[in-house]
Amino acid sequence: MIKELIFYSFSSVLICSSLAVVLFRNPVYSAVSLILSFITSGFLWLLLEAEFLAIVLILVYVGAVMVLFLFVIMMLNINKETEKSSFNSVAPFAVFIGLIIVAELITIIWINSSQFSTSSTVIQQSSQMGNTLLLGTELFTNYILDFEIAGFILLLAIIVAISLTLRPRKNLKTQVASEQINVDPKKRMKLVDLKETK
C-alpha cells in the first residue's frame, strides 16, 4: 500500500517534471526540471531495488552531464523569443518521434511483457547478494567481451572528441614551472656597485 503510494507520487512528479522540460520558456528552468526528472527516475529504480543503477544514473546524469548542460545554457544566454518560434516549426517532427517511441514502448511492455517476469533468476539472486556485487560478477564474467568493447568505444569517443576540439594555437604563452624553479638568479640580475655621485 505504502509502496504503491510512493510509486504513484514519484511517477506523477516524474511526468510533471518531464513535461516541464518542454513547456518552460526559460532554458535554465527546463534544465532544472530535467535534473528533477532524472532524480525521480532514479528513485523509481530504487523502488525496484536496483540501487546501483539508481545511484549511477544520478551520479552520471545529474552529477556530470547536467552540470555541463547548465553551464552551456548559462554561458550562451539563449534568447527566449527565438526559442519559442523555433519550437513551433519543429513541433510536427517532435510529435512524429514521440509517436515512434510510444509505439516501441507498447511493443515492449504489452506484447513482450511475458519475457520480463519478475521470477527470473537474476532478480532473485539480486535480492540475496546485493545489486552491486551481482552486476559486477555478471559484467566481468559472462559479459566481459561486450563490456570491454563498450569501454573501448567510449575511450575512442573521448580521444576523438579531444582531438576534434584541440586546436594548437601559435604564439601561446604558457608557464613552464620547472624552468621557473630552475632559474639562476645570477643570470637574471647583476648587482653593480655604484659610486656615490654628488
Next chain:
Amino acid sequence: MEEIISSVFDFLTPQAIGVIISMIKIVIVLIGLILTVVFLVYFERKVLAYMHSRIGPNRVGPFGLLQSIADTLKLLLKEIIIPAKSDKFLFLLAPILLLVPALAAWAVVPLNPHFIIADIDAGLLYLLALTSFGVYGVILAGWASNSKYAFLGSMRAAAQMVAYEIAMGFALVGVLMAGGSLKLGVIVEAQSGGIFNWFWIPLFPLFIVYFISGIAETNRHPFDLSEGEAEIVAGFHVEYSGMGFAIFFLAEYINMALISILTSIMFLGGWESIFSGFTLFESTYLDFLTQPSIFWLLLKTLFFLFVFVWLRASFPRYRYDQLMTLGWKVLIPITIIWIGVECVMFVLEIGPWSLS
C-alpha cells in the same frame, strides 16, 4: 534501543519502530552537526588568529566560545534582501540545493560499528553522487543572483568541481578495491589491526589526492576561486544576506566535516585505535587506549579539520589555470597510475589486504 521502544509502545509494528529509530538517529546526527559547525567556526577563527599572532574572538562568553552563537543570532535577525532583477524562485532554492545534499550524505557515514542511519550496499557511490550534487546550489545561486560577480564565481565553481570530482572518484575506486566493498563499515573493518594496516600507507598517493580534491570540492582555501574575495568580491553568494548567506556557510562547514570524517574512515582506519596491536598497554589500566571507539574517529576528523584551517593560513590562492592544471594534469594521472600499481600489488599480494 529497539527493545526499550517496543516495550514502551507495544502497539507499534516493527516497521514503525524502525522508522522511529531512524528518526532519532537523524536528529542526533543533525544536532551534532549543527553544534560541530558552530564550534568549528570558532575553532577556525581561533586557530587562524594564533597562526597570525592575533588573539581572535575573546569577547563573547569565556574565551569567546559563544562568538559563533552570537553571529548566528545576528544572521537570523538580519533582513533578507532579494535583488529586484534576480530570479526569485531559483534564488531561494539554491541555498537549499546546497544544504540538502551536504546533510543527506551523512546518512551513510558510520560513527561506530553500530551507529549508522542507512547501511546501504552502494555507500561510496551514494557519497560520490551526493557530493557532486552540491554544485547545483552554487551554479544556480550565481545565475539567479543576476550579478556579474556571482555569475563568474559560479562558472568557476562548476568547472572546478567537475574537474576535481574525477580525481576524487578515482581515489575512491582505489579505496573500494582495497576494502573490497562499497560499505564504509566494511572498509573500516578491512583496516583493523594496527596503524600499519590502515590504507594510508599502501594508498598514500590516493590519500593525498582525495584530501586535496576534497578541499577543492568544498571550495576552501587555497582553491576558493569561486569566492575569491580579492577578485570577484565574494563569488556566488555575493547577493545573499542574512539566513541565505548563513545556509551557504553552514553547507560549506558541513562539507568540510564530511570530507574530514570520510578521509579518516577510508584512509586512517575510522574508529580503530592508533595504539591497536600495541602490546605495551596490555593488562594495564591504559588498555582502553587500544580499543576501537568513536573518540578515535572524532580525533582523526578534528585533525583533518585542523589541516583545512592550517592550509588556509599557509597558502596563497591558486590562479585559475594552475588550478585546472593541478586537477587534470597532476591529480588524475596520479590516481590512474596508482590504481594500476594497486592492481599489481593485489596480484603479488603485497600490502595489508589479501585476495579473497
